[in-house]
Amino acid sequence: AQSVTQLDSQVPVFEEAPVELRCNYSSSVSVYLFWYVQYPNQGLQLLLKYLSGSTLVKGINGFEAEFNKSQTSFHLRKPSVHISDTAEYFCAVRNFGNEKLTFGTGTRLTIIP
């Protein structure tokens, strides 16, 4: 079975400060990992994904994430946030050979002007 834990339900950050949103997963096999973003009153859109290869993955809007197999983590980072980054962020995992995507409970990122 696969599972995802997002350790922080809410993260307030000052504008132009760096941010890290934490994600840990549990799986007995190799995985694909994803970060999705949900802006207010909208659906989810893909921010970035790790499939294989380089453990540092770059996504849209200046976000990046690093896959750490030994720590089973896939933390999301941005060096300088903007007001427009205010949203809910979901980490998700999918096992190799499994069709289903399992989501975490989400982290609400609030940018303070």
Place this chain on the structure above:
Amino acid sequence: EADIYQTPRYLVIGTGKKITLECSQTMGHDKMYWYQQDPGMELHLIHYSYGVNSTEKGDLSSESTVSRIRTEHFPLTLESARPSHTSQYLCASSEGQANTGELFFGEGSRLTVL
């Protein structure tokens, strides 16, 4: 820009009413999904389909039903809505082959049952 559409975006109805949430995609994707999303909770998969005339229940038990008569259309129906059905429902799709799990989501249908 996603090519997956959900209607209605918002719906407020009384208990006992029958409702259908519509979902259509223009990407030709074989796989489609319905997720239920409550505040502060993870997204729960309630139904999925891998193609026409194929539907399966997801991880979270739901009293809703779905159908897949056409590739592009995956409606969700509640025969008799109850307040416990109040939630946001998200439709998604993905490619059938070489699928790495990337889902494309609609904007959601927020249902309130009084």
